[in-house]
Amino acid sequence: MKKTFFSLASILAMSLTIQAQEVEFEEYDLDNGLHVILHQDNTAPVVTTSVMYHVGGKDREDGRTGFAHFFEHLLFEGTENIENGKWFEIVSSNGGTNNANTSQDRTYYYEVFPSNNLELGLWMESERMLHPIIKQDGVDTQNEVVKEERRLRYDNSPYGQFLFAISEQLFKNHPYKDPNVGYMEDLDAASLQEFQDYFKKYYKPNNAVLVVAGDIEVDETKKMIEDYFGPIPSGPELERSYPTEAPITEATRTQFYDSNIQVPAILTAYRTPGYGDRDAYVLNMISSYLSDGKSSKLYKKMVDDEKKALQIGAINLEQEDYGMYIIFGLPLGETSLDTLLEGMEEEIAKLRNELISESDYEKLQNKAETNFVNSNSSVSGIANTLARNYMLYDDTNLINSEIEIYRSITREEIKEVANKYLKPNQRVEVEYLPKKEEQ
Structure with missing residues (x-):
């Protein structure tokens, strides 16, 4: 009987723990198509401001691979109101951290600040979306950064290319066949206009989701979001069509x-x-x-x-x-x-x-x-x-x-x-x- 009671108590405890993990959130759209998700958690004075764009390595033309990963780096170069090379300095000097990452399907940027710097995080992400400076000197700088990353993480790293080895065999038509980081010759061959056009196509509010999570007041946060992101114009609706793969029937x-x-x-x-x-x-x-x-x-x-x-x-x-x-x-x-x-x-x-x-x-x-x-x-x-x-x-x-x-x-x-x-x-x-x- 005692053992049965203990088991039931354990199950109840697990159930209560899982219930306690429920994440409350609110989501809505701005008029320009930006999807917004808010999660309020006032237990610690920290807030995360993040933007995920629906663009990744698979979004490319043949001969122009690696653009999304390239933009992961390029969009830290600076904006009309953030001096070139100052992005990370602004974040760290205000007690924050930030980073970004890219997959074959999406690109994610985020800042973590003390909650009294929520507005700074929103302003910086709106600057990235609205006012980035995409010029040849920035492209050249980040081209070298990406090349060095590829050398360190993939080309010169033991077993660093095993995913490439697999994907090029599993996919013959779909762009998943090519590495997310792309081929360096494609980036070298791309013109400045091609990079600028890529940004205009994919990095728009109607192709993104903004998440603000942490120590926030919801009504105040909504007003700041409207002020900083509301004026950003929508981009064209994207038509996505990727080649399909025939079933594998023979090893x-x-x-x-x-x-x-x-x-x-x-x-x-x-x-x-x-x-x-x-x-x-x-x-x-x-x-x-x-x-x-x-x-x-x-x-x-x-x-x-x-x-x-x-x-x-x-x-x-x-x-x-x-x-x-x-x-x-x-x-x-x-x-x-x-x-x-x-x-x-x-x-x-x-x-x-x-x-x-x-x-x-x-x-x-x-x-x-x-x-x-x-x-x-x-x-x-x-x-x-x-x-x-x-x-x-x-x-x-x-x-x-x-x-x-x-x-x-x-x-x-x-x-x-x-x-x-x-x-x-x-x-x-x-x-x-x-x-x-x-x-």
């Missing part, structure tokens, strides 16, 4: 050479559904089952028990149009890449052919609950999630309701989705190898 195998590594790797990947598709949530759970932690199936089998792998993992890389389900392994000792591949396939075959155990299923559910409780532990994290859920999932309230999707996933559904997407004939295999020595 392919290729090699990719990286001069920065000594230990080879085997990469295998499957094309999967994009953001918001229920199957993508199931694939996230499969990733957790296979490789989240040392007790996960692949790690325990290949690293601990059989000692065939130095490292092994699986990830469902979600994107807007298509996802990529990737499994990778680094061999230990004389283990061959084919041996690693066989071990990976053995665990995936079990998922296709058998229901996972009740205890493993319960562990997955517990991990989902824990991730949900921890996901909104900071105001800046909440701002990012609200923006992403609105823009890429078309459902801002997923910040509160997404856990119900994971709770509803069954063992039978896990088996069904593994059979749907993770078959041997639906994958690409890449031998990721040390660069051959020139003869």
Whole structure:
């Protein structure tokens, strides 16, 4: 009886904790099409001001890759009212931090300030949207910055190009085939007018969402938003049309050479559904089952028990149009890449052919609950999630309701989705190898 009471009490406590995590927000549109989301949390004197633009690496013409990532850097150069090179100085001298990042699908800028500098954050983001200075000297400066970033993070980093190696095999038509950072020859060849036209096309209020989260007063914040963003004119409505991919029906195998590594790797990947598709949530759970932690199936089998792998993992890389389900392994000792591949396939075959155990299923559910409780532990994290859920999932309230999707996933559904997407004939295999020595 005592044990039963403890279990019920634990369940109740978890339920109350999850309830307490509910994020309240308000959202609305300005006349110019800018979507606004406000989240008030007065527990700490901090506020995040962020803007997410619906533009990423896939938004490019052939021969002009990498523009969105380039603009992630370029739009810190300066504006008509912010002197060139002073952006970061203004932020830090007012007690704030800021950053930006770009994916294939969106670009995200944000500042975190003491709440008494909310107006400064709004002004700076409105300046970025309305008054950026896009001139040749700034383009030339940031071109060198991007080149150096590519060298450090990708070209000269061990295993830094493994995503490129996968994407160019999974996608033959869709722009996901090209790296988000782009090709340097494309940026070198682009004219100043092309950069200016790109900004005019994509960085407009009707292609963006503004999120203000933290220690705010809602009515006062709304007035400031109207004052700073309301006058910015809308851009043209965007017509998006990306090439589709034919289903993969036969496994392919290729090699990719990286001069920065000594230990080879085997990469295998499957094309999967994009953001918001229920199957993508199931694939996230499969990733957790296979490789989240040392007790996960692949790690325990290949690293601990059989000692065939130095490292092994699986990830469902979600994107807007298509996802990529990737499994990778680094061999230990004389283990061959084919041996690693066989071990990976053995665990995936079990998922296709058998229901996972009740205890493993319960562990997955517990991990989902824990991730949900921890996901909104900071105001800046909440701002990012609200923006992403609105823009890429078309459902801002997923910040509160997404856990119900994971709770509803069954063992039978896990088996069904593994059979749907993770078959041997639906994958690409890449031998990721040390660069051959020139003869």
